Amino acid sequence: MMSERYSRQQLFWGEAAQKELAAKHVAVIGVGAIGATAADLLVRAGIGRLTLVDRDYVELSNLHRQSLYTVADAEEAYPKALAAKKHLASVNPEVIIDAHVQDADQGFFQSLAAEHVDLIIDATDNFETRLLLNDCAHYYKIPWIYGACVGAQSICYFIEPEKTPCLHCLVDQIPLDGPTCDTVGILAPAAQITANLQVAEALKFLTGHTDKLHRNVIAVNIWDFHIAELSLQDCRNLSCSTCGDARTYPFMQRTQQTDFAVLCGRQTVQIRPKQRTLDFDAWITHLQQRLVLLKRNPYLASFDVEGHKVVVFKEGRLLIHGMTDPTQAKKLYYRYFTM
């Protein structure tokens, strides 16, 4: 029987495709502008299960392009993964949604593989995570869809292990340290187009319409208006250490990601302590004895530290805003946040 919810979609691709989709599990890595739209489209389309991961919280400067979030989310500094889950659950309660407030690290990708995820959608904002995702996707043989946007430019590329060149094969052809959305800005429609291109490919793959998959890089500029395709036929690098003949998966070998990482043009340094001895409540109480508490919710707390806003997450991560120098961040961290 045709479900009323999906009736218009089933007219397009039939009941069998809809059933296929309902049995599929997709992970969206990062729930910013691209990830929020991709997640929204997948949930509305009737995906069976969705896993979201994001390390950040909602801010007012996100709202012009991150379509799932509200002013209340920004005022509460609500973690994006949890805010997204809350809004998506009210859109389609039939979908199982898992939300994780953390970095997408190697352990996370390992858990996705253990849960037999069918597809990963890249909605991250940095190449460190993308190259780790690329290594893990090839190691565990999980297809994934690269997506990026900056300014008015969108790029999408479907990567299928053993069938297409991997991201590592292409790193010389895709700028790794070019402009970011925090340095040159971003138009909301560019993020929306990126997510729409990705989800269109995702839906083809998940419903078994693999003959319709687009194997080229798709690039769209909505301001100057042009659409380009980059053929990658000859781009597979046989000596690639991720997908070539002698694989070492170099980005998985970095067992611990950077402890002090400058985040994509955000004037922010992220710190991931190796261990923390106190639980979250005790830690916040301890910090409050020396620092001015700005805001607190069950998932994070922020403090004013020497004029910098420092956000402390429940799982132990810290963000130091207004800073791009890891050495300066280290000094602040060891002065105030270690016991």
Ligand SMILES: [Zn+2]
């Ligand atoms: Zn490769």
